Amino acid sequence: MAEVDELQHTVLNGLHRALGAKMVPFAGYEMPVQYPLGVMKEHLHTRDAAGLFDVSHMGQVVLRGDGVAEALESLVPVDVVGLPEGRQRYAFFTNDDGGIEDDLMIANRGDHLFLVVNAARKDADLARLRAALEPRGITVELLEDRALLALQGPQAETVLADHNPDVAEMRFMDVTTLPLGGAECWISRSGYTGEDGFEISMPAAAAEDLARALLADERVEAIGLGARDSLRLEAGLCLYGHDIDGGTTPAAARLGWAIQKVRRRDGDREGGFPGADLVLSELENGAAMARVGLRPDGRAPMREGTPLFEAEESDTPVGEVTSGGFGPTVGAPVAMGYVPATLATADTRLWGEVRGRRLPVTVAKLPFVAPGFKR
Amino acid sequence: MKFTEEHEWLDAGDDNVVTVGITAHAAEQLGDVVFVELPEVGTEVVKDDEIVVIESVKAASDILAPVDGEIVEVNDAIVDEPSKVNEDPEGDAWFFRIKVEDLSVLDDLMDEAAYKKFIGD
Numbered sequence: 157m158a159e160v161d162e163l164q165h166t167v168l169n170g171l172h173r174a175l176g177a178k179m180v181p182f183a184g185y186e187m188p189v190q191y192p193l194g195v196m197k198e199h200l201h202t203r204d205a206a207g208l209f210d211v212s213h214m215g216q217v218v219l220r221g222d223g224v225a226e227a228l229e230s231l232v233p234v235d236v237v238g239l240p241e242g243r244q245r246y247a248f249f250t251n252d253d254g255g256i257e258d259d260l261m262i263a264n265r266g267d268h269l270f271l272v273v274n275a276a277r278k279d280a281d282l283a284r285l286r287a288a289l290e291p292r293g294i295t296v297e298l299l300e301d302r303a304l305l306a307l308q309g310p311q312a313e314t315v316l317a318d319h320n321p322d323v324a325e326m327r328f329m330d331v332t333t334l335p336l337g338g339a340e341c342w343i344s345r346s347g348y349t350g351e352d353g354f355e356i357s358m359p360a361a362a363a364e365d366l367a368r369a370l371l372a373d374e375r376v377e378a379i380g381l382g383a384r385d386s387l388r389l390e391a392g393l394c395l396y397g398h399d400i401d402g403g404t405t406p407a408a409a410r411l412g413w414a415i416q417k418v419r420r421r422d423g424d425r426e427g428g429f430p431g432a433d434l435v436l437s438e439l440e441n442g443a444a445m446a447r448v449g450l451r452p453d454g455r456a457p458m459r460e461g462t463p464l465f466e467a468e469e470s471d472t473p474v475g476e477v478t479s480g481g482f483g484p485t486v487g488a489p490v491a492m493g494y495v496p497a498t499l500a501t502a503d504t505r506l507w508g509e510v511r512g513r514r515l516p517v518t519v520a521k522l523p524f525v526a527p528g529f530k531r
Numbered sequence: 532m533k534f535t536e537e538h539e540w541l542d543a544g545d546d547n548v549v550t551v552g553i554t555a556h557a558a559e560q561l562g563d564v565v566f567v568e569l570p571e572v573g574t575e576v577v578k579d580d581e582i583v584v585i586e587s588v589k590a591a592s593d594i595l596a597p598v599d600g601e602i603v604e605v606n607d608a609i610v611d612e613p614s615k616v617n618e619d620p621e622g623d624a625w626f627f628r629i630k631v632e633d634l635s636v637l638d639d640l641m642d643e644a645a646y647k648k649f650i651g652d
Contacts, residue, residue, distance in 0.1 A: 482586075489565075
C-alpha cells in the first residue's frame with residue numbers, strides 16, 4: 157500500500173479540498189470519495205439533475221499509425237476497424253485464458269484512436285499496448301497533460317449546451333472536438349452512471365476553470381467516488397478488479413454484446429485476439445458461470461465477497477457477490493455476483509450469508525435502473 | 532450524558548435504565564446509514580458484546596454493548612427508517628435502552644468535555 161504522501165494528485169485536487177471533499181486513496185491517487193452533500197444525495201442528484209465527476213486519474217492514451225485499428229484488434233475482441241470516425245465503443249483487453257485484463261473505451265478521432273483505461277490498470281495496459289503495437293509501427297502515447305471530467309445526469313445536456321450549444325447535437329457514444337470556455341475539449345456522449353452525459357478531456361491547465369464554471373450552475377453538484385460506485389452498480393456496469401478480472405471471461409461476465417459479429421465465429425475478422433478460441437466457443441456454447449443482478453429480500457446490503465448458496469442449508473457456496481451495497485434510487489440493497497449459469501435466470505431464489513446468517517436473495521435483471529442514454 | 536471511545540452516548544434515566552445511541556460525530560463519520568439491526572428485547576448483554584449492526588453506504592460496523600445489562604427496549608423507528616440516524620443521532624434516533632445493576636458503571640465514562648477533546652473537536 158502506498159503511503160499517503162506518495163499518492164498522485166489530479167489537477168483538481170485543490171478544488172476537491174476547497175469543496176470540502178473527504179479524500180481517500182484510490183488506484184494510487186488521492187481522490188474525493190464524497191463531498192459535504194454525502195453519497196446518498198450525490199447519487200440522487202446525479203439521477204435527478206447533473207453531477208460532475210473528476211475522472212482524471214483514468215489513463216488517456218492516443219494510438220497513431222498506419223493500420224492502427226487492425227493492430228488494436230489483436231488485443232481486443234471488438235470491431236475497431238468498423239468503428240466510424242466520431243464514434244466510441246466499449247471494449248476489453250483479453251488474456252490467453254480468455255480472461256479480461258481491463259475494460260476500456262475506444263474512440264475513433266479520425267487520425268488517431270483515443271483510449272480511456274482504468275487508473276489501476278494504466279501501467280499494465282500501456283505495457284500490453286506497447287509490446288503488441290510498437291513493433292507494428294504504431295505509436296502509443298499516454299497523455300499526462302490532460303484532465304478528464306464526466307458530467308452525468310438528465311440535465312447534463314442543457315447544462316453543457318450553455319457552454320457550447322453544439323453538444324446537444326451529439327448522440328450516445330458520439331465523440332467530437334469542441335471548445336468549452338476557450339479550451340479545446342475532446343467530448344464524448346457517454347459515461348458510467350447509466351445516465352445521459354458527457355466525458356470531457358481537456359488540457360489540464362483548463363480543467364479547474366471549466367469545473368468551477370460547471371459547478372457554478374445550480375443544476376450541477378460535485379460527485380465523489382462513493383456515488384460513482386452506487387450509480388454504476390444500479391446501472392449494472394462492471395467495475396474492473398471486482399466484477400471482472402483476469403479470471404472472468406466475456407461470456408461469464410455477460411459482456412458478449414460488446415463482441416460484434418465480425419469478430420465472432422465465421423465473421424470476416426474472426427478471432428485474432430488473446431484467448432479467442434475459448435472466448436468465441438463460450439459465446440456459442442455458454443459459460444459455466446454467469447454474472448447476474450441480485451436483490452436481497454431484506455434491507456441488509458450484501459457486499460463484495462458475500463458467499464451465495466443454492467439452499468438455506470447447503471454446505472458449499474455456488475457463487476459470490478462481486479459488488480454490492482445500497483442502491484439509493486432503487487431504495488433497497490442491490491448487488492452483482494457470479495452464480496452457475498443454471499441458477500442465473502431472473503427470479504431464481506438464492507441465499508447469501510451475511511454475518512453468519514443465510515438471508516434470501518433473488519436473481520434480478522440488470523440494470524436495476526433504466527438507462528437515460530440519448531440514442 | 533456520558534460517552535464511550537466507541538462513540539456511543541449514554542443517558543441515565545429512572546430505574547437504572549440507560550438510553551444508548553451513537554454520537555453526531557460517529558454518524559457523520561459513518562455517512563448515510565442504510566441498515567440497522569438491533570438486539571432483541573430481553574437479551575442479557577456483556578460489555579463489548581457486538582449487539583448492533585449498522586451499515587452505511589460505505590461499510591458495515593458493529594456497535595458494542597457499552598456496559599453489562601439487559602436490553603429492555605429498542606428503537607424500531609431507526610430500523611424502519613435508518614436515515615433518522617443521520618438526522619438526529621443524539622435525540623430521536625437512540626438505539627436501545629439497557630437496564631444496569633448500578634448506575635455507577637457510567638462513572639468511568641467520558642463527560643461531554645472529555646469526549647469533545649477525544650474526537651479533537
